[in-house]
Amino acid sequence: MQISKKAHSSLNLANNDLLETPDKKPTNHHVIRSNKQEESAIKEPMVVDVSTYNHPPNLQKLIPVSHIFGAYKRVKNVITRTPTQKSMKLSEQFGANVYIKREDLQIVRSYKLRGAYNKIISIPESERHRTVFCSSAGNHAQGVAYVCNLLKINCVIYMPTNTPNIKFNAVKSWGKQFVQIELVGDTFDESFRASKERCNNENGIYVHAFDDEKIIEGQGTIAVEILEDIPEDQIDFVFFPVGGGGCGAGISSYFKQVHPETILIGVEPEGSPSMYEAIKQQKVVELDTINTFVDGAAIKKSGAIPFEILNSVLKDIFLIPEGHVCTTMMKLFNEEGILVEPAGALAIAALDRFKDEIRGKTVVCLISGSNNDLGRMTDIRMLSEIHQGLQYYMFVNFFQKPGALKQFIIKCLGPTDEITNLEYTRKNNREKGPALVGVKVKKPQDFEAIKSKMEELKITLRILQPNQEIFKMLL
Known part of the structure; x- marks a missing residue:
């Protein structure tokens, strides 16, 4: 039996038959290549304190390593051993060795x-x-x-x-x-x-989706493959999405026993922060309302077992706005050719928040799934552009007189600005009447110019935000 020294350096597992590890897979075909010459980020002498983000491992709270290896022996002939690929694009962008665990390539297109x-x-x-x-x-x-x-x-x-x-x-x-x-x-x-x-x-x-030890053991097998596939001796960061918490609990249990120096980062959508609130309040809570756009992670109440595990490991959960998730999805598709669902983009979306900390480090992000309906792409693009400040929807109060709309278009819009939506009904018994107007601009400061011109013409507006109930009419 061969035991990977790198994967099990902190444990004495050699005499346990339950802990037979899968054979090391070659990594040369697990690289997403860019048109530029392949480069590896050079490690810099920079220290990131694991205690800033993670608690010291509490082994009593974690799923035992032997249970996760037992799960791997059960599932390995049924699942696809998905690649852990180095992304040259993301590595160049962040000055790091960025790997992505491709569970979007699993048989059912998720872990x-x-x-x-x-x-x-x-x-x-x-x-x-x-x-x-x-x-x-x-x-x-x-x-x-x-x-x-x-x-x-x-x-x-x-x-x-x-x-x-x-x-x-x-x-x-x-x-x-x-x-x-x-x-x-x-x-x-x-x-x-x-x-x-x-x-x-x-x-x-x-069969619970996440609040079950057998489920958590199975999801923890992702960590087994990551540690076997990464060529670097040290994995500095692992980013994973959090919904109910089963996947994160499994990955955290394995890493904190086998590779405790790795910093673990859980990422949740801003509109459904159930695990964030649970850790903040130190108990499982049920949210009154949630935004279900990131459907794979939209949970009102996180799992009790995952909470106990993640609360013992993570000091915080990092929240990502749904619009930023959409921007990451579009970028992955356009630059990497990878089509993911919203929850599948959460981990990579968090890299922007940690760009200083991960520079020069080895990072793994879990792409959790790719079950995305192409019919949603129009909404995804719209939410991405809103997040970037390139598209706006607003209620505009026009004067009820001939030429009011024409005046707005001619005097307020610039040569590259575009009207994407207009709903307007004139009412003769009112001095002003509201219209729903959608505007797309080339850069965020162009919209500031539009607002300034509207102010000069005494045209009032109210910008709609994606988290408002009325905004659902646009999706």
């Missing part, structure tokens, strides 16, 4: 298959006549459907009514005759409550 298989294969043969139940925003559902079809187990999967079509259709495809889908509620949490109640009533077996 969720790992946990689903590890959980369901653990069900005793004598119990497999019972129906499996789960709730999911889409990716966990695909993993469960795939495994239930593979093992010939019936399953009932609850999904929110706003689940993207690509995920709904994929669940039907993977599960075939063994899956029944129920669309209930607007969020994962509403769907979860309905599925759990039915599971209890029908004596089913529940």
